[in-house]
Amino acid sequence: MLITYLPVLLIVGFVIFMATMVLFVNSLVSPKKPFREKLSPWECGMEPIGNADAGHFKVHFFVIAILFIVFDVETLFLFPWAVVLRDMGLVAFVEMFIFISILAIGLVYAWKKGALEWV
């Protein structure tokens, strides 16, 4: 039934509409007096040095994101499995046990390699 997903579209549309209206009212009543110091990025009152979006971030964030993708895909497999587990019984359980073990080995490997240490 596609009609069960219609409200999603409606809510998204309505929230965007309300947000736009609020921003419109805000743009009507708010003062606009920009000058250079006010518009500069906040850096404790100093002149901002360099660009922040040039990609200076700790590579750990990237490793965490990769690990997340592995386990998130596992989650997607687990949801349908959890629904039918009682009907399928032991076979499904053992199969998923093997699947989770393989991923758990991956987690242990990342752990031993120090991907989870944050110093």
Add this chain to the structure above:
Amino acid sequence: MFELFISNPLVLMMIEVLVICIKVVVVTLVVFSLPLPLTYIERKVAGHIQVRLGPYRVGPHGILQPLADMIKLIFKEDIIPYKADPWLFKIAPIIAMVPAFAVFATIPFGEKVTIPFIDKEVTLYISDMDTGILYVLAIAGLSVYGIILGGWASNSKYALLGGLRSSAQMISYELALSFACIGVVMVVNSLSLVDIVRAQSGWHWNILYQPLGFVIFAIAGLAEINRIPFDLPEDEGTLGAGYHAEYSSMRFAFFMLTEYVAMVSMSVLMVILFFGGWDGPGFLPGIVWFLIKVAFIIYVIIWTRFTYPRYRYDQLMTIGWKILLPLSLLNILITGLVVI
């Protein structure tokens, strides 16, 4: 003549769509204005915990304070830093806000009620999706885009750090959160939130069958909505204000709105998954029990905020990956053994 008109399938369809539209508007407006009482309650609770009075000047017992705050925010200048990417900077708050609301499309607040006068049965949920809980988790996860885009588009070092921290934290704890939900799904055998609540009727609340799952869900949920003791993304001491450091006026308000709506939806989800939804003694209607439970959990979250200090970032990652994730996998295995 009227009977014939009302039984026409096309007319029935239109009535159904109309009812959905009305529900969408009502739910969205209620959720949109929820932060007003919530900010007041949070500040009042904070005040009394710290032996102060909290807001007291605007209106009796300061009850109009949130309205004053809202008016103030609307009249503030919308500052866009000259280094920022203007388009992304402008739409990031909206990208963060929309998923927080979209979650409510499938949240059930109660069973059917009959509206007096027109004598029509209406369900107290907008739609009962077969994929309910999966949809909620997927949509709630989308909020992280708005946060990381806001942090990056500001082109400010504090905002970028806050955005990165926030996204790493949210994706780390999302895993434990969904694994805890899988435990519930295994007990109930359905993804639909309405079915999950019905399966718990008569005091068979899931917290009794999934105690470990509940603890994991509560901790991961607190981290997911960036509340103390896991509010690292807006660590005032080290990051200024985190990902919304450069935002002002209504765009800042949208980020705050997102946080409060996320807090409400997390409490609602916890009640549905573990506390039996609208199940309760018969002398009050179901929806009242539902709201009482939700209000209590929101109160506990606020209470936590003013009781515990904040974790360090490495501790946060240790808890998420080394404790909660293995524990939640263990929970799934134990539940599986019991269920089959």
